[in-house]
Amino acid sequence: MIKLKHIYKSYSLGDEQVAVLHDINLHVKPKEFVSILGPSGSGKSTLMNIIGCLDIPDSGDYILDGEYVDSCTENELSEIRGKKIGFIFQQFNLLSELTAYENVEMPLLYHKLSPSERRERVERTLTQVGLIDRMKHRPTQLSGGQQQRVAIARVLAAEPSIILADEPTGNLDSSSGAEIMEILKELHKAGNTIILITHDKNIADQAQRKVYVHDGILTESEERT
Template sequence: MIKLVDMSKFYHTGSVTLAALNKVNLKIKNGEMLAIIGPSGSGKSTLMNMIGCLDVPSEGQYLLDEREVSRLKEDELSEIRNKKIGFIFQSFNLLPKLTALENVELPLIYRGLSAAERRQSAVEALNMVGLSDRMHHKPSELSGGQQQRVAIARALAGNPPIILADEPTGNLDSRSGVEVMEIIKDLNNKGKTIILITHDMEIARQARRIIRIQDGRIVSDEEVA
């Protein structure tokens, strides 16, 4: 599903060039659940941005479903993000004035769905994460764990094959974190490709494969026993 070939990302500050990623090679199969782990500044967030089509590499290739996407225009990348990738962020990124249902519906507007279709998809996604009784509540009326479940529902509503989760339990208490990880693992069991970005080894061990990144390079790639 995903193939990165000699992918590099450079940032230039005056006369200094920083390699956030340095000739990364990676293959991810359809239906995998893997964790990308590394310390702050290791390049894992840059790698997530590349895989999620939020940024493009300076060098190398990115093939998604055998299509080279690293040189596409922004509107083409936006279409790929909208149809193929669901994002879950540590900070939830919910709009405070909208209800849970409205937050989940929002990205579906860009897919050209009718209002009725958007509503049905959003309701189904919220049911999947156990929030059928909270869908008309605003984020301020929900716990942290419930807000993250809304964010997961938003990622699911368009039925993308890939879920990118960036520190999905980072702002949660331990109980809510366990609940969120159970939902994510269940999604993988139902066929979603899950890519976790984390610095937490306990979270990483719940994946089936762990990629370690350091100084912009992949330093290990291990299957979890």
């Protein structure tokens, strides 16, 4: 599903070019659960942005479902993001004036779905994350863990083939974080491809496979069952 070959990425800092990713090679199979572990400043968020088609590499190849993504136009990248990739962020990115139901429904308004199809998806995914009884609540009426579950339901409603989770437990207490990880593991069991970005080894260890990023260099670890 995902192949990164000899990916390099750098950014301009004044007159200086700062290298962020060095010769990254990564293969993620369909329905795999991979964690990318690394400290702050290691390059893992830049790597996630490239995988999520939010950024493009300076050189190297990114192949997604057989398509060379790095040669796509911005409009084509936007279409790929909309159809194939769902993002879960550390900041829940919910709209405070909308209910949980409306937050989950919002991205579906850009899909060619009937009102009944949207309703079915929203109710199904809110049920899936255990929040159907909170669907009329606004974010300020929900706990941090509940807000993250709404954000996960919003992703699931769009039915992406890949879920990118960037520090999804970072703003949560240990109990709420454990609940989110259980949801992600259940999604993996249901056949979703999940890539988890984290600096927390205990979180990373819960994935099927773990890779490390340090100073822009990626190292594979042995596959776990």
